[in-house]
Every structure is written in C-alpha cells, then in structure tokens.
Amino acid sequence: MTHHASVVSERVETRVVPKNYAYGNTPRGSVADVVTVNGSPAGIAYRVRLTREADGLQVAEKWSTPGTGAYSFSDLELDQRYIPVALDHTETHKPVAAGPLTPVPDA
Secondary structure (H helix, E strand, C coil): CCCCCCCCCCCCCCCCCCCCCCCCCCCEEEEEEECEECCEECCCCCEEEEEECCCCCEEEEEECCCCCCEEEEEEEECCCCEEEEEECCCCCCCCEECCCECCEECC
16 A cells, blocks of 8 residues: 655745844844863864754854864844854764853954
8 A cells, every 4th residue: 555645735924034033133243162072172173053042043053163163153142142052073972062152242
C-alpha cells in the first residue's frame, strides 16, 4: 500500500515583523568576545550564533576568527542582552553558551 501526502494551503492575513527588530528602532550597538577552548583562544574557527535573551530569537550567525577565537556582532539593540553560542563543526566539543552580553554603542 502506498501512502501519498498532500499539502493544502490557503491565504491567511499575516503581519510582517522584521526578524531582528521586533522591539522597534532603538539605538544600535555591538558585542565582541572570544571563543576559548580549555582557557586558550580557539585554534580553529567556530560557528557563533547570537540569540536575544528576552525571547530566544536568533539575530545573527558568523564564524569566529581562527587562531584568535575573536568574534563580534554589530547593529544590535542597546536595550537588549544577547547570548552567544559557540558550535564546533568538527563535533569535538559540545556547544557552549556565554554571556549574557550587553551591546556598547556604535561609534
């Protein structure tokens, strides 16, 4: 017996909310930190995901700098706090969260 799936869609009224700016156009800033492994800067690049503490929304993602472990995110709302999560693509280490980080005003 073969099962077939079907999808029925209908248009519903939606409200578009920009992904990264759910709280409005507030002053902007940035955060920066370093991914470390056993207390030393990470020798390889790690994927870093940044989530807003208030609601868990992932607002950005980027790779840390190999050798230094440094990363930074800009254009963040100053009145929010953020949680960075470092992910090891080699699967040697488990994901690690840090923070929360509070943005400093952009110059």
